[in-house]
Amino acid sequence: MTADQRPELYYVIKAGELVALNYLDGGHPSPVSAEWIDRGTDRHLSATRLDQFFRTYHQDVDTPSVLKLREAAGLRVGFESREDRHAFASAIHEASIRAKAEAARLVTAIHPSMEEAEQAVDALVKRGVPVEAIALLWQANAVMGGEGTPAQGYSRSRVLARVSAGGVAGAAMGFAMLTIPGVGPVAVAGAVIASAYSSVATACGVIGATGAAMATMLSDQDVESVAANHRETQLKRGRIFMTVDAEKSGKSREEITALLEQNGALDV
Structure with a gap:
């Protein structure tokens, strides 16, 4: 993240929350930017690790490297205002609840x-x-x-x-x-x-x-x-x-x- 980027305008979607994106309604604020990151280092996820993440996302893999990657990977989305960011955070929280309920x-x-x-x-x-x-x-x-x-x-x-x-x-x-x-x-x-x-x-x-x-x-x-x-x-x-x-x-x-x-x- 560069010095001119404001952390309060960003929301990081964890790997486990990605399916909730299917449950968002159309009324939430749309992000103005998106990037895959390593949440531990706050840096871009390398092409190699992103490829591994994609390939193993839906698989029942319990190897330490894959589990660590799933824990670290996130999709950072940016918004124009704190209000938009908070509204999106609330929307994806509700979407996650609906996703889990339907899966159950x-x-x-x-x-x-x-x-x-x-x-x-x-x-x-x-x-x-x-x-x-x-x-x-x-x-x-x-x-x-x-x-x-x-x-x-x-x-x-x-x-x-x-x-x-x-x-x-x-x-x-x-x-x-x-x-x-x-x-x-x-x-x-x-x-x-x-x-x-x-x-x-x-x-x-x-x-x-x-x-x-x-x-x-x-x-x-x-x-x-x-x-x-x-x-x-x-x-x-x-x-x-x-x-x-x-x-x-x-x-x-x-x-x-x-x-x-x-x-x-x-x-x-």
Whole structure:
């Protein structure tokens, strides 16, 4: 930091807070600058360490060097006034609370195909999980052709809900198309539509551009680097993500997890 920079105009977003950027609303002040730093030295994070941070951000790595880097790395954002800085700090605090609450509420599973995901939905509904508690997410390219049209064999109604026994077709709550940098178009069907982007972020571990929040803080390259992770890879391979709202399901997270594992989930 140079001598003419005023510390009171800066806020440092810790590595553990980055996912909260997906939960910021559009009313917070936008930063006028952003830079990756080592919080211990208050200096720019080197290109080598930044690359390592991006590559390991979503991985379950417990090596000392990675853990130390995660503890040290931060995104320092600057504002025009102390009022803006304080307003942003308050906004990201509230966003962090929402992010943690949603992560605790949603149980996510990955299925090899739409057919297997539908079978799992059928099994959940038969065991008493309401369809309003279930949602499906997938990379739209996996089942869509050009210009957002369904690929051969995938009508919109079939893609959204084909489980006849579970009655999902009659209870589908909507359909949304989102574009996530590094991932591309993502389709969402079901109960998470009301908060589609944040739910996708929670389910897939993705950090993407959410209006002023990410667009003004990270470059496109940064966004794509942080978004790159195991779950994103699964999404690109055509896997289907299913999220179940534990609060709405009437069952414990343990019960939901067991049901998903019993019905072909690759990862819960």
